[in-house]
Amino acid sequence: MLKKVLLLLCFVVLTCCGCGKKTEEITVNTLNEITKRDEIIVGVKTDTYPFGYYDEKGHFAGYDATLARLIARGILGSDKKVKFVPVTASDRMMKLYSGDIDMIIATMSVTPKRQEILDFSASYYTAGQAILVRSDSNIKTLKELNGKRAIIIFGSTSESSLRTAVPNVGIIGYKTYTDAYKALKAGKADAIVSDDTILLGLALKDDSVKLLPKRYTKELYAVAFRKGSESKELIKAVNKVIEIETKNGNLIKIRNSFGIK
Ligand code: GLU
Secondary structure (H helix, E strand, O other): OHHHHHHHHHHHHHHHOOOOOOOOOOOOOHHHHHHHHOOEEEEEOOEEOOOEEEOOOOOEEOHHHHHHHHHHHHHHOOOOOEEEEEOOOOOHHHHHHOOOOOEEOOOOEOOHHHHOOEEEEEEEEEEOEEEEEEOOOOOOOOHHHOOOEEEEEOOOHHHHHHHHHOOOOEEEEEOOHHHHHHHHHOOOOOEEEEEHHHHHHHHOOOOOEEEOOOOOOOEEEEEEEEOOHHHHHHHHHHHHHHHHHHHOOHHHHHHHHOOOO
């Protein structure tokens, strides 16, 4: 009887421990997945000229899209091996974590809060928050937005910084820059607060709005990845591309070609 009980005990223990087999560790390595797929999938903006937009042929264009093509060339040997997925400030992290995209290249600033849930590449550009108003506006500074209405884009850095800097501002949020811009022009708010680069893109061919000269923050743009070991090799590869393309002057040339200072 005792023998039987001991045998049963052994069986249960071995079954529960997987018969002594080593538990196979499932390690995801996004760079390996990309190499196997032979294509990188990148989230880019489509309404932030000149960083991410559709050109007249309907192709993804802009500095961010061009950087994505350089990364595809560096990792897979061809700038054609990239698939673009449109993202907004509010859905880019969700699309990254749902696996729809391998990385975000979308005017995304590195912030300590974001670093808690994302990993970032080296920075490839520095922008600054600024204010866009209608040309006939008397507003000159951020403080003058107190008691007024300002537009922010959901999920962007100005969504959090504006309320802290100007406690009595009325904040109106939009998902896209296109809608924010339309609302400003229609008089639904007094200003848009966001990155100078994006606001300049809106103001460039439109005399009815003006970008105020002051900059209120430093926004370090970087490529964003899912946080953790799965992204380690990919980040190394992306950083190598950024380093090479910075050293050989290519990134500056590309910026100049888009009129970015
Ligand atoms: N760079 C800022 C951010 O990452 C604003 C630009 C954007 O809307 O993406 O939130």
